[in-house]
Amino acid sequence: GEKVEQHESTLSVREGDSAVINCTYTDTASSYFPWYKQEAGKSLHFVIDIRSNVDRKQSQRLTVLLDKKAKRFSLHITATQPEDSAIYFCAASGQGTGSKLSFGKGAKLTVSP
Amino acid sequence: ETAVFQTPNYHVTQVGNEVSFNCKQTLGHDTMYWYKQDSKKLLKIMFSYNNKQLIVNETVPRRFSPQSSDKAHLNLRIKSVEPEDSAVYLCASSTDISGNTLYFGEGSRLIVV
Numbered sequence: 001g002e003k004v005e006q007h008e009s010t011l012s013v014r015e016g017d018s019a020v021i022n023c024t025y026t027d028t029a030s031s032y033f034p035w036y037k038q039e040a041g042k043s044l045h046f047v048i049d050i051r052s053n054v055d056r057k058q059s060q061r062l063t064v065l066l067d068k069k070a071k072r073f074s075l076h077i078t079a080t081q082p083e084d085s086a087i088y089f090c091a092a093s094g095q096g097t098g099s100k101l102s103f104g105k106g107a108k109l110t111v112s113p
Numbered sequence: 114e115t116a117v118f119q120t121p122n123y124h125v126t127q128v129g130n131e132v133s134f135n136c137k138q139t140l141g142h143d144t145m146y147w148y149k150q151d152s153k154k155l156l157k158i159m160f161s162y163n164n165k166q167l168i169v170n171e172t173v174p175r176r177f178s179p180q181s182s183d184k185a186h187l188n189l190r191i192k193s194v195e196p197e198d199s200a201v202y203l204c205a206s207s208t209d210i211s212g213n214t215l216y217f218g219e220g221s222r223l224i225v226v
Contacts, residue, residue, distance in 0.1 A: 034214065038154075043203060043217040087154060100169050101215070103156040 002027040004092050006104030013111055019077045021107045023090035026071065030092040033066060033073045034101070038087045047088075048075070080111045116140045117218035119204050125224045126194060134189045134221040136204030144168070144210050145187040147179060148203040150220070156203070162187055163210045191223075199225045 003026045013019045025033075034049035050057045050064040050073065057064050063076040073092075077084055087106040117138045126132055138145060146169075147159040160179040161169040167179070176192045191198060201222045205215040 036215075036217075043219045044156075044215075045217065046214045049214070089156065100158060100161070106154045106156075 001100075002030055002092055002094070002102040004090060004102045004104040006090055006107055008107045009105070010108045010110070013080050013109070015080060015082060015111055015113050017080055019080055019084070019109055019111075021075045021088050021090070021109070022072065023074065023092075023104050024070075024072045025092040025102075027092070027094060028068075028071065029094040030071075032093050033064070034091050035062075035064065035075050036089045036091065036103075038089065038106070040086070044089065077109075080109075082111050082113055085109055085111045115219065117204055117206055117216050119202075119218035119221050121221060122219060123222045123224075125226060127226055128195060129193050132191045132194055132223060134191075134202050134204075134223075136187050136189070136218060138185055138204075138206040138216070138218075140206055140208075140216060141185075142206040142208050142216070143184055144207045145181070145184070146205040146207075146215065147187065147189050148205060148217075150201040150203055152200070159189075160187075161210070168210055194223070194225045196225050199223055 005024045007022045031052040035047045036044040037047045038044045048062045061078045066073045087108045089106045090104040091101040093101045120135045144163045146161040162181045165181045180188045201220040203220045204218040207213045
């Protein structure tokens with residue numbers, strides 16, 4: 001099955017800096033790559049996703065890049081704010097797999113004022 | 114705004130007891146899921162249902178059994194809990210099974226003593 005590796009376990013940035021979280025996946029058939037955010041003591045909620053028909057998607061301060069050749073995707077957060085502090089999970093799944101998302105282990109981002 | 118409701122939020126029980134977690138979604142989605150998040154924040158899918166039908170059944174011990182009365186409800190029963198069942202159980206829903214955005218509930222934390 002699909003295995004998603006999330007390389008950074010923790011990262012710390014200063015408010016206003018950029019942050020990048022990287023993930024790799026193993027299954028070349030994977031075509032859907034969402035990111036979820038989990039704030040302390042709370043559940044996960046969706047932040048942004050990308051499908052394999054594009055290699056870049058931006059939503060306000062968030063950008064996802066997808067490199068299908070390298071089987072790598074990344075989340076870029078610009079102008080970070082303290083409220084961006086959370087655990088970010090990347091995930092991957094193929095089409096028609098019953099939404100069987102495989103999650104990375106999570107990366108804890110801390111944004112200090 | 115919560116639209117996936119889980120009860121109870123927290124439950125402490127002894128080894129060997131039975132536990133049930135309930136989940137209801139008010140989004141009109143067809144597909145619902147149970148995920149397990151362990152103490153290291155690792156997320157693993159356990160089950161998914163589409164319109165009351167079991168779609169995904171990962172390798173979980175037989176003491177775990179999902180129950181769905183209609184597409185808005187997906188409960189999880191654990192017979193004879195064991196210490197390694199201590200975790201947060203997250204219910205989620207999506208519009209359909211084709212890998213769309215998951216909407217998570219707040220989670221049900223189980224502690225087995």
